[in-house]
Amino acid sequence: MASDPQSELPEAHPTQTDGVHAAMEAVYNWNYDSEIDQLRTLYANALERQWIGLRDLDWEQEIDRAAFSRSFSIGGVPIQETDFWKSLPEDTRWEIARGTATFMLSNFLHGEQGALMVAAQLVNAVPHMDGKFYASTQTLDEARHVEVFAAYIRKLGEVQPIAPGLKKLLDDVLATDDWKKKAVGMQVVTEGLALYSFRDMRNASEEPLLRQLLTRVSQDEARHTGYGIKYLNQVVPTLSDEEKAEIEDFAFETARLLIDSRSGLALRQTALKLWESAGVDPAEALGVLVKERETLRAAVEKRGGRWGPVRGFVIPTLRSIGLFSPRIEAAFQEVFDHNFQGAMGKLSEELPELPEDLEAWVMEETN
Numbered sequence: 001m002a003s004d005p006q007s008e009l010p011e012a013h014p015t016q017t018d019g020v021h022a023a024m025e026a027v028y029n030w031n032y033d034s035e036i037d038q039l040r041t042l043y044a045n046a047l048e049r050q051w052i053g054l055r056d057l058d059w060e061q062e063i064d065r066a067a068f069s070r071s072f073s074i075g076g077v078p079i080q081e082t083d084f085w086k087s088l089p090e091d092t093r094w095e096i097a098r099g100t101a102t103f104m105l106s107n108f109l110h111g112e113q114g115a116l117m118v119a120a121q122l123v124n125a126v127p128h129m130d131g132k133f134y135a136s137t138q139t140l141d142e143a144r145h146v147e148v149f150a151a152y153i154r155k156l157g158e159v160q161p162i163a164p165g166l167k168k169l170l171d172d173v174l175a176t177d178d179w180k181k182k183a184v185g186m187q188v189v190t191e192g193l194a195l196y197s198f199r200d201m202r203n204a205s206e207e208p209l210l211r212q213l214l215t216r217v218s219q220d221e222a223r224h225t226g227y228g229i230k231y232l233n234q235v236v237p238t239l240s241d242e243e244k245a246e247i248e249d250f251a252f253e254t255a256r257l258l259i260d261s262r263s264g265l266a267l268r269q270t271a272l273k274l275w276e277s278a279g280v281d282p283a284e285a286l287g288v289l290v291k292e293r294e295t296l297r298a299a300v301e302k303r304g305g306r307w308g309p310v311r312g313f314v315i316p317t318l319r320s321i322g323l324f325s326p327r328i329e330a331a332f333q334e335v336f337d338h339n340f341q342g343a344m345g346k347l348s349e350e351l352p353e354l355p356e357d358l359e360a361w362v363m364e365e366t367n
């Protein structure tokens with residue numbers, strides 16, 4: 001096993017390129033004064049908080065493989081608390097946990113590449129100089145994230161292809177020519193998904209290097225989500241009803257395809273293939289949502305009431321920036337009802353608040 005983070009990716013995954021046509025307007029702004037002070041402050045903060053991936057993480061340490069195999073986290077649903085999970089043979093549980101962790105890490109890596117490209121697009125596409133300055137720091141942050149996830153995965157010696165749902169999300173965000181859709185698709189949906197999932201895996205994992213890496217990366221992602229919230233908070237109130245509805249639809253659709261089995265691209269559909277190859281019937285695994293609904297609800301409640309990244313984080317963010325009209329709420333409710341058979345309850349009754357201080361929330365060790 002190569003321990004040098006500079007060594008090549010495994011040979012089974014040779015260099016491949018892939019393209020998506022991405023048209024957009026590149027916007028100059030001849031006013032160099034600050035127009036949105038909060039974004040200028042965030043930019044200054046980002047400059048102060050830069051770190052160097054290959055220097056500031058302890059790459060000398062070997063991956064603790066046993067601890068890595070227990071880094072089990074499945075999109076915020078604490079299935080490990082159920083009788084079903086406890087009834088599986090230990091070998092099977094380990095195989096699923098390890099496979100899921102590898103699947104997620106690979107998608108973190110590929111997602112970071114998408115974020116790198118979109119952040120660079122935002123430098124061109126956003127109209128305010130403060131927004132351009134900030135997006136330039138995010139571009140560098142995302143390059144560092146690609147670098148450190150790739151280095152970790154090299155040590156692990158295993159990388160899986162991008163999940164089709166994540167690829168479609170990134171393609172759509174890269175391809176849209178509307179900077180506001182790009183901002184909501186990247187800074188709210190994708191960043192929210194990333195921040196939630198990185199924190200969740202950090203809290204689930206006992207592998208020291210992975211915990212260190214995910215903590216550093218999540219601190220950057222908290223800033224990226226903050227950019228989306230601060231920027232869109234300024235912009236959304238200036239939009240016409242039609243424009244707002246269009247942005248809402250885009251946000252809904254990008255999030256929906258990751259959780260709705262009817263899209264054929266839901267992340268759990270890809271992840272459940274791992275269960276199948278470990279000898280567990282995916283239908284039985286999904287059935288736990290209904291069969292052990294009360295156990296799961298209690299476990300989610302104990303962990304702060306967040307049912308995964310979309311419901312637990314992305315939707316509260318959309319609501320906080322005024323992109324969660326009754327029309328969109330009903331559309332999301334229908335998706336949850338269809339996919340989770342009522343296990344998650346009504347959005348109008350139990351949608352968690354967005355954490356007030358994202359950086360402090362990142363550092364919290366509870367799920």
Ligand SMILES: [Fe+2]
Nearest residue numbers: 112115142145
């Ligand atoms: Fe990132």
Ligand SMILES: [Fe+2]
Nearest residue numbers: 115191221224
């Ligand atoms: Fe990010």
